[in-house]
Amino acid sequence: GENLKLLRESQVQFAILQGLWGAHAKAGTGPFAEAGPQAHLRGISMLWPNVEHFIVRSEYAASGTVADLAALAGKGFSIGKRNSGTEGSNRHILAGLGLDPEAMFDLAFLGYGPSADALINGKIAGMSTPAGPPVSAVTRAFAALGEDITILSFTPGEIARANAGFDLWTPYTLAAGTYPGQETGVGTIAQPNFLGVRADVDDEAVYQITKSMHENLPFLNNIHKATRAISLESALSGLPVPLHPGAARYYQEQGLDIPGALLGG
Numbered sequence: 001g002e003n004l005k006l007l008r009e010s011q012v013q014f015a016i017l018q019g020l021w022g023a024h025a026k027a028g029t030g031p032f033a034e035a036g037p038q039a040h041l042r043g044i045s046m047l048w049p050n051v052e053h054f055i056v057r058s059e060y061a062a063s064g065t066v067a068d069l070a071a072l073a074g075k076g077f078s079i080g081k082r083n084s085g086t087e088g089s090n091r092h093i094l095a096g097l098g099l100d101p102e103a104m105f106d107l108a109f110l111g112y113g114p115s116a117d118a119l120i121n122g123k124i125a126g127m128s129t130p131a132g133p134p135v136s137a138v139t140r141a142f143a144a145l146g147e148d149i150t151i152l153s154f155t156p157g158e159i160a161r162a163n164a165g166f167d168l169w170t171p172y173t174l175a176a177g178t179y180p181g182q183e184t185g186v187g188t189i190a191q192p193n194f195l196g197v198r199a200d201v202d203d204e205a206v207y208q209i210t211k212s213m214h215e216n217l218p219f220l221n222n223i224h225k226a227t228r229a230i231s232l233e234s235a236l237s238g239l240p241v242p243l244h245p246g247a248a249r250y251y252q253e254q255g256l257d258i259p260g261a262l263l264g265g
Contacts, residue, residue: 019193072126194239
């Protein structure tokens with residue numbers, strides 16, 4: 001939410017955005033129902049999957065799936081900072097699962113680090129920290145609590161309900177060993193993150209940025225493991241907004257088949 005606001009107000013020209021917010025911005029739905037479609041928004045590339053980490057105290061994880069969130073009735077749960085993409089995607093998923101956050105939980109609006117601290121200190125019973133794994137706050141929580149916390153999984157039916165009319169979240173397995181003491185894989189879900197840009201940014205500048213990003217992936221891979229999910233082959237997969245012409249030019253040079261819906265930029 002905040003990144004799209006900064007783009008709309010021209011305070012920034014580029015921003016990393018969740019697929020859900022991009023889809024809402026393009027269609028003028030959800031948080032943009034009043035403002036309407038955000039015509040200034042274009043895409044450059046898909047990045048890495050935003051992997052859902054719904055984490056609860058293990059005493060509440062009877063089934064190990066997100067159905068266990070119902071056991072946190074009246075308990076503290078961190079849904080993310082107010083007006084953040086984290087809060088927005090969490091509300092979308094919870095609503096799809098039939099859970100009203102205000103009615104169900106004692107909500108905490110915390111960032112990832114403070115959420116982990118609150119979980120470790122027993123101030124909350126659960127948190128949701130969607131990001132590219134490994135998430136440092138989740139690593140810290142597992143290092144401190146080990147088997148006392150559980151990452152909840154999603155059944156196929158829960159995945160369908162979580163999408164709630166969109167086709168964004170898909171199955172994602174957190175491999176064993178992603179976090180300290182995590183001995184088995186966890187079948188969660190992920191939505192795509194993408195690099196967004198204002199439509200009025202110079203075509204040549206966007207072309208050079210797109211080119212530099214894709215031609216220097218080994219360097220990015222050494223900075224964060226999440227960037228290993230970026231590839232030329234997946235650059236357009238699930239992109240929710242039209243491509244910026246500068247980015248489209250690079251992909252055309254690379255021989256990518258660009259869907260017509262992405263050439264409206």
